Amino acid sequence: MTKKIAIIGASGYTGAELIRLISTHPGLEIAALAANSKAGMRMAQVFPFLRHLDLPDLVTVDQIDFSQIDLAFCALPHKTSQEVIRELPKSLKIVDLSADFRLRDPEVYKQWYGNDHAAVEMQGEAVYGLTEFYRDEIKSARLVAGTGCNAATGQFTLRPLIEAGVIGLDDIILDMKCAVSGAGRSLKENLLHAELSEGYNAYAVGGKHRHLGEFDQEFSKLAGREVKIQFTPHLLPVNRGILSTGYVSGDAQEVYDTMVAAYAGEPFIQVLPFGEVPSTHDVRGSNFVHIGVTGDRIAGRAIVVTVLDNLCKGSSGQALQNANLMLGLDETAGLMGAALFP
Amino acid sequence: MTKKIAIIGASGYTGAELIRLISTHPGLEIAALAANSKAGMRMAQVFPFLRHLDLPDLVTVDQIDFSQIDLAFCALPHKTSQEVIRELPKSLKIVDLSADFRLRDPEVYKQWYGNDHAAVEMQGEAVYGLTEFYRDEIKSARLVAGTGCNAATGQFTLRPLIEAGVIGLDDIILDMKCAVSGAGRSLKENLLHAELSEGYNAYAVGGKHRHLGEFDQEFSKLAGREVKIQFTPHLLPVNRGILSTGYVSGDAQEVYDTMVAAYAGEPFIQVLPFGEVPSTHDVRGSNFVHIGVTGDRIAGRAIVVTVLDNLCKGSSGQALQNANLMLGLDETAGLMGAALFP
Amino acid sequence: MTKKIAIIGASGYTGAELIRLISTHPGLEIAALAANSKAGMRMAQVFPFLRHLDLPDLVTVDQIDFSQIDLAFCALPHKTSQEVIRELPKSLKIVDLSADFRLRDPEVYKQWYGNDHAAVEMQGEAVYGLTEFYRDEIKSARLVAGTGCNAATGQFTLRPLIEAGVIGLDDIILDMKCAVSGAGRSLKENLLHAELSEGYNAYAVGGKHRHLGEFDQEFSKLAGREVKIQFTPHLLPVNRGILSTGYVSGDAQEVYDTMVAAYAGEPFIQVLPFGEVPSTHDVRGSNFVHIGVTGDRIAGRAIVVTVLDNLCKGSSGQALQNANLMLGLDETAGLMGAALFP
Amino acid sequence: MTKKIAIIGASGYTGAELIRLISTHPGLEIAALAANSKAGMRMAQVFPFLRHLDLPDLVTVDQIDFSQIDLAFCALPHKTSQEVIRELPKSLKIVDLSADFRLRDPEVYKQWYGNDHAAVEMQGEAVYGLTEFYRDEIKSARLVAGTGCNAATGQFTLRPLIEAGVIGLDDIILDMKCAVSGAGRSLKENLLHAELSEGYNAYAVGGKHRHLGEFDQEFSKLAGREVKIQFTPHLLPVNRGILSTGYVSGDAQEVYDTMVAAYAGEPFIQVLPFGEVPSTHDVRGSNFVHIGVTGDRIAGRAIVVTVLDNLCKGSSGQALQNANLMLGLDETAGLMGAALFP
CATH class of the missing domain: 3.40.50.720 (NAD(P)-binding Rossmann-like Domain)
Known part of the structure; x- marks a missing residue:
């Protein structure tokens, strides 16, 4: 009915x-x-x-x-x-x-x-x-x-890793790139097409973005101790799509395996083959999340890139x-x- | 089944x-x-x-x-x-x-x-x-x-008017603006983001675009005589969406009434209230067609604007x-x- | 000094x-x-x-x-x-x-x-x-x-032709495509990046745009009689650049020769070789005007395309x-x- | 002469x-x-x-x-x-x-x-x-x-800090966002307007980008020891502009003072007031570099954001x-x- x-x-x-x-x-x-x-x-x-x-x-x-x-x-x-x-x-x-x-x-x-x-x-x-x-x-x-849309993106990146204890908790960085629709229909000069298109910038740098409240609450609860991450949002000239580049310490293969296991069976979460990198182009207008895990040339470092449509x-x-x-x-x-x- | x-x-x-x-x-x-x-x-x-x-x-x-x-x-x-x-x-x-x-x-x-x-x-x-x-x-x-995607757009504009005999047949102009996905995945310099974005141009000016073959065939058949229109396509820095601005001679109200009658009951064709103007923003990714009819300050002239998603x-x-x-x-x-x- | x-x-x-x-x-x-x-x-x-x-x-x-x-x-x-x-x-x-x-x-x-x-x-x-x-x-x-920026673009297209008497005065159409910076820093929803990018629309259709006042004044003065053109502006998702597609009746070669003669020696006006079409990409940020003249498959019709940077x-x-x-x-x-x- | x-x-x-x-x-x-x-x-x-x-x-x-x-x-x-x-x-x-x-x-x-x-x-x-x-x-x-254009951007961020010894050398991250013109006129599907605009992605993740050769060479020479940074480039749907978000350990005020001193008198380098954040919009088409230094809510961490026009x-x-x-x-x-x- x-x-x-x-x-x-x-x-x-x-x-x-x-x-x-x-x-x-x-x-x-x-x-x-x-x-x-x-x-x-x-x-x-x-x-x-x-x-x-x-x-x-x-x-x-x-x-x-x-x-x-x-x-x-x-x-x-x-x-x-x-x-x-x-x-x-x-x-x-x-x-x-x-x-x-x-x-x-x-x-x-x-x-x-x-x-x-x-x-x-x-x-x-x-x-x-x-x-x-x-x-x-x-x-x-x-x-x-x-x-929050940024908060969701960052948590898809980090929750399984914090819960499984496979990454360090004191040097996590999320460098996030956000589409403009996240700002809503606000009438501000920097959101005008003439001022936003063809360029980009960071904002709320240094731990000022409100979605940090959610990160702190959720990550600390998961870890059973206080976790504070660095999080820098950037405003991009696109309408939909968030991409979070997560820098963590840990074994990249273990990070990957943890993600695959955590999201097995989830209808909307796609973990890409190891070493592949997702694009916001591929989730625009959809409810899907694409996650890519890559190792770094520096041993003990992994990069987790997560994309989703902020409005969806x-x-x-x-x-x-x-x-x-x-x-x-x-x-x-x-x-x-x-x-x-x- | x-x-x-x-x-x-x-x-x-x-x-x-x-x-x-x-x-x-x-x-x-x-x-x-x-x-x-x-x-x-x-x-x-x-x-x-x-x-x-x-x-x-x-x-x-x-x-x-x-x-x-x-x-x-x-x-x-x-x-x-x-x-x-x-x-x-x-x-x-x-x-x-x-x-x-x-x-x-x-x-x-x-x-x-x-x-x-x-x-x-x-x-x-x-x-x-x-x-x-x-x-x-x-x-x-x-x-x-x-x-053809341009041919479809132009025919949604003109077919009911030619069939009903409410416009002149010898001074029809379709000024068309087309998204780049119509060109497909062709690897050409002018389709690169660096060369296409932030600007636009006309092309195939003067009656050279292939979709004229369809216009000629269909409009002449409808009218029972040869009809040749002027048609100028323009390449725009968007990915989806065609907008056709049609200039016709005829009574604007009669043009409007003809369109309303022709498309009554059609599930995908939306004729806007008289004097309203459609936007490609409103059909992106959909199978809908929006059509607006407006009169001109010059008596006996009407403008018909039609939008649709070229890929859909x-x-x-x-x-x-x-x-x-x-x-x-x-x-x-x-x-x-x-x-x-x- | x-x-x-x-x-x-x-x-x-x-x-x-x-x-x-x-x-x-x-x-x-x-x-x-x-x-x-x-x-x-x-x-x-x-x-x-x-x-x-x-x-x-x-x-x-x-x-x-x-x-x-x-x-x-x-x-x-x-x-x-x-x-x-x-x-x-x-x-x-x-x-x-x-x-x-x-x-x-x-x-x-x-x-x-x-x-x-x-x-x-x-x-x-x-x-x-x-x-x-x-x-x-x-x-x-x-x-x-x-x-006005549209008024300038249209006059570069039409003044020499009206003055020389080489085109008809009663069926002139300027279909204009305008960058958003022409609207200034106005805080309006339709000028937001989220609503303007990736689409376009006509506006002030049917003879309602204020720059028609300038066209009427100047063209009528030049012709020594009242001249009223049709003029449809379109708002495009770019920041700089106006392109005017002018539809006129007249001999295309004569139209071209008139333009070449009129602008000979002008430091900022570039008349392209006959049949070539200009692009707003080529004048962005500059004081130059590019003009292209093309004939049509319909005898006695010419298309004049003019581009310039609206802010410059x-x-x-x-x-x-x-x-x-x-x-x-x-x-x-x-x-x-x-x-x-x- | x-x-x-x-x-x-x-x-x-x-x-x-x-x-x-x-x-x-x-x-x-x-x-x-x-x-x-x-x-x-x-x-x-x-x-x-x-x-x-x-x-x-x-x-x-x-x-x-x-x-x-x-x-x-x-x-x-x-x-x-x-x-x-x-x-x-x-x-x-x-x-x-x-x-x-x-x-x-x-x-x-x-x-x-x-x-x-x-x-x-x-x-x-x-x-x-x-x-x-x-x-x-x-x-x-x-x-x-x-x-290299990325190499230049990263060095404007880091050279003065490495030379002055005010940041840690083993946990430097440069998260870089690059305009597409850096890829030149290459005819590749992912550089087409239809596939690049309205989205973005990371690439060469994990230490694979060639400009790392320059970073390694120059930073190690400056420090007098091997320095290897993490560097992740991202391809953005704009034509000009690189933005590098640098994450470093060190006292943010000291980092700022070092930058101000290093670039005093330089005609093209603008160090913004402490806490302000630059935008690629402000350097497009110019030879200027804008640099912003911000502290983080986590003590001992600083963020340095640098922008320049990659082609200029x-x-x-x-x-x-x-x-x-x-x-x-x-x-x-x-x-x-x-x-x-x-």
């Missing part, structure tokens, strides 16, 4: 990506779309690429009758998200795509995001949404917190994967589309 | 696009993939974005047992295509994506393509593959000739739409995916 | 382009830079690519001592420009890059720009800044109005060329740099 | 970039242009963006009368370069842009490039062309070997800077142009 879903925050990129994915999903029906600032508009006006779909018009959150909804996706900015989710029915299943329920410690949340958390009581209930590692908890969760597997695809689990549907439903190439 | 298909010429862009589309098609199974120059390779090596699929390895055409195949897509270059198709079993259903069976008159073929046609006897049997206008013939056809609706998507019809499947199967945005 | 110049509106793209060009000009010194909203900032903060230059800090217009200035460039938005220029010393030489003094008839100005002109009395004195056609007037002008020859380069003339310097000083390729 | 120069290998990107730079140089005249495969052609045919220049036609190397030449630039592929240079007059000043004379040890050359060196006797005479560090030797050199400062600009020195001209002549932005 078809499940009814609502999308709150349907006028941004992650909301649009959810609609794209769900438009060919066999078991979901989009019953409500909310975007307070654009309430009253048709989706064909906001996103003409969805023109062929028979979608409900945009409404405000207050206008949704949640008693008819099986699950709500919340694709709002952080801080707004917690304020909205706090007021939703307590029995409603929710997949939140914001940063608001990723960090378990309210102090850590405040440190990275600057504000007191407005729904502290719900943080205990939230399950961290990195499906491959929290699958069982997600199946029975009411509230799932989608991971890094955000809306992951959210749908989690929703499938929460609703008892096939985990891969609506998500098996191949990447767009070229 | 699942139908078995083969793709001949699976190492090019249109072949890869066919696999992408068919990978989520409920009624088709890819039983054979041929590419003579890369026979023996796995598709994951040729197109790593298809790595997650369980596909047959590449073979030569000769190695395919066509008795097990319900329909073959032929995604070869023109001239090669006719030589290969000539040798295939006469009972095999074929969708050809090349230019070889588009032109009914062998003399016209030779004029535009330079060589004598090697399978003249089969030209009579070939049905022109512009689905929306040859649907019934395609359903019962054995051999369907996919249209302009080539492989159209081919699959035709194959669905030929095999008695739902015409839209595998083709309802929304565009990728952003 | 070095001339001192000021740039009013130095925090936009055309202001930055002026500084880039003047930075290697042998006869000019940048004595003052104004940008009211960013007064007090260093240029290295606003445009880090100018970091190596020893430039004055940004000030407000009021803070400039114009008695020390030989010529001011005014690179402000239209409407603001007329209000600022009205208050400047009446003896100051000014090159205005906005639309405010391009249209001689205040009624026509109001029709296209929507507001009453605030400096009507100065419009009579303003000289239209298309250097190659108003060179003598510019030499002795106090106030020069830079042309279409705006700031043209402005500097005019300033050179107004200051008695070599017209080409600071402007002979070759395009950037690749 | 004007010096006469020749460019051997004038049909590639570095040859074209040399012509672009020299076209506004006050003291150089291009007396001969060679490109064996395109001998007989005009430069306007090979590079239409140079159409406005009065250049000699392309000839073969043999056709050049070197007695009339003061200095030759050799912009050929490696291996070819050594074979050509070996036959040139022994008194001719030469700036080689290839890899052939960068490595002093013929065994190391063979290890990285695979072939025996054909001009071993000239390697002793060649001076390494990183101007800022070999200025005096270059002034009196006859043969200067231009550095990383190749042809560096070559011209060296030629200026060798000919007794102003070192900065022809090189002070600001970057192209946007």
Whole structure:
């Protein structure tokens, strides 16, 4: 039987990506779309690429009758998200795509995001949404917190290695390259085509990016001790795709074998043959993750390169994967589309 | 029951696009993939974005047992295509994506393509593959000739108008802007990223582009007299998407009404509200066509802008739409995916 | 002896382009830079690519001592420009890059720009800044109005042909393709990299673009009768470069000969051999214009393709060329740099 | 008095970039242009963006009368370069842009490039062309070997720090992001616009890139011991610009102070204020280098980000800077142009 879903925050990129994915999903029906600032508009006006779909018009959150909804996706900015989710029915299943329920410690949340958390009581209930590692908890969760797109990429690289104890914990570096859609529809000069295309730059250098909060929390928990990595994001002139180049100490073959074992049977994770290197071109628009492990000419060093689509597997695809689990549907439903190439 | 298909010429862009589309098609199974120059390779090596699929390895055409195949897509270059198709079993259903069976008159073929046609006897049997206008013939056809991507775009603009007699026939101009994937994987300096990105140019100016052969044939047939249009293609630094700006004389409102009536009920054709203008951004990766009609400040002039994805609706998507019809499947199967945005 | 110049509106793209060009000009010194909203900032903060230059800090217009200035460039938005220029010393030489003094008839100005002109009395004195056609007037002008970038491109295509009477006047079409920097640093969703790259669209279709005011004024004056052309701009995902595809009726060879004769001796205008087609790649970052003339398979039709860099020859380069003339310097000083390729 | 120069290998990107730079140089005249495969052609045919220049036609190397030449630039592929240079007059000043004379040890050359060196006797005479560090030797050199573009970028990051002994030598990582023009006009599928744009990937991962030969040679010489760094290049969908993210152990403030001191007075090197991060957008088309130093949240770690234009400062600009020195001209002549932005 078809499940009814609502999308709150349907006028941004992650909301649009959810609609794209769900438009060919066999078991979901989009019953409500909310975007307070654009309430009253048709989706064909906001996103003409969805023109062929028979979608409900945009409404405000207050206008949704949640008693008819099986699950709500919340694709709002952080801080707004917690304020909205706090007021939703307590029995409603929710997949939140914001940063608001990723960090378990309210102090850590405040440190990275600057504000007191407005729904502290719900943080205990939230399950961290990195499906491959929290699958069982997600199946029975009411509230799932989608991971950051950089945070997801880095964890696909490092979690199996930290857990297996095959790499050093004090010299990990993730040099990350991120597509611009991760910044959303923000109107900033450096995101204009004229200023972004044909060049690139690092940002938040030196340990300032908020996704470090997730890395610290998850890696320290896995290792049973504090783990702090170096993480440098770079903004690239492409629209979709994150590539993380991970530098670790350890035996490259052991690193490779650990990855192969960890991801055996995972429908969306592809570990490439040893020594091959993935490309973001090959995952654009898809829910797949490609991982390559290479040794270095310097003994005892390995390089792990991981790619995924920040809007899909890094955000809306992951959210749908989690929703499938929460609703008892096939985990891969609506998500098996191949990447767009070229 | 699942139908078995083969793709001949699976190492090019249109072949890869066919696999992408068919990978989520409920009624088709890819039983054979041929590419003579890369026979023996796995598709994951040729197109790593298809790595997650369980596909047959590449073979030569000769190695395919066509008795097990319900329909073959032929995604070869023109001239090669006719030589290969000539040798295939006469009972095999074929969708050809090349230019070889588009032109009914062998003399016209030779004029535009330079060589004598090697399978003249089969030209009579070939049905022109512009689905929306040859649907019934395609359903019962054995051999369907996919249209050129520019030719498709221009015909979506002009066919209903010529047929209805609402525009002048002697001053039609199509100014077309084409994505680079239309040129295929050809290794030419002007197709290198360094030389193509960040700029654009016209080419084949003055009536030299081969797709004019299709325009002449189809428009003259529709009008019952010779129709010759002006057509200028431009090469743009994007990978997918054709935009045709059509300049016609006629009453803009009548032009609009004609388009709305002609495409009513078509699952893939979206005529925008009068005065709105489409964008290639909204059809990238999809099988949809968006058409906008606008009046001009000069009375008696109308502008019709049409966009589609050259690799999908302009080539492989159209081919699959035709194959669905030929095999008695739902015409839209595998083709309802929304565009990728952003 | 070095001339001192000021740039009013130095925090936009055309202001930055002026500084880039003047930075290697042998006869000019940048004595003052104004940008009211960013007064007090260093240029290295606003445009880090100018970091190596020893430039004055940004000030407000009021803070400039114009008695020390030989010529001011005014690179402000239209409407603001007329209000600022009205208050400047009446003896100051000014090159205005906005639309405010391009249209001689205040009624026509109001029709296209929507507001009453605030400096009507100065419009009579303003000289239209298309250097190659108003060179003598510019030499002795106090106030020069830079042309629109599309308007410049179209006039390079059509002025010699209209003046020579070698083309029909009632069926001229300019299909124009424009780089995004022409829209300036405006913060709009459709100018974001994520929404602009990888696609394109027409806009202001049907005779709605403001540069038509210039076309009407200039072409009608040249022809001695009213001339109204069709003009469709398209927004392309590149940063610099306009390409105008002009469709005219007339003898192609005569059209070509007229162009060659008209531009003989012009330092910045390159008429290509007959039948060759120019590319925006070849003029990016330069003050050069490339023009190609081609005949059509339809007798009596010619296609004229013109390319230039909208920020340079279409705006700031043209402005500097005019300033050179107004200051008695070599017209080409600071402007002979070759395009950037690749 | 004007010096006469020749460019051997004038049909590639570095040859074209040399012509672009020299076209506004006050003291150089291009007396001969060679490109064996395109001998007989005009430069306007090979590079239409140079159409406005009065250049000699392309000839073969043999056709050049070197007695009339003061200095030759050799912009050929490696291996070819050594074979050509070996036959040139022994008194001719030469700036080689290839890899052939960068490595002093013929065994190391063979290890990285695979072939025996054909001009071993000239390697002793060649001076390494990183101007800022070999200025005096270059002034009196006859043969200067231009550095690799990645090698230049990495050395601007690390040389002052290794020389001053302020960083650890055993844990240096350079994560480099490179524009595609560095690959030249090679006709390869992965360099096509359709396959390169909208995505990116690492390559030569694990210590396989040839520029490591230069790093090893120069850093070990500076340190007085063997230094081996980790270096991972990434191919980005832009045409110009290298960004190197350097991870080093050391006190960030000391690292910064060392950089400021090392580059004081250098006309082309801009060290940004502490904590600021450079962008390749700001050096595109220019000979400038921007360097940013940042501390990390992990004590004792610093990140140094360096950007330059691979074709200009990383190749042809560096070559011209060296030629200026060798000919007794102003070192900065022809090189002070600001970057192209946007």
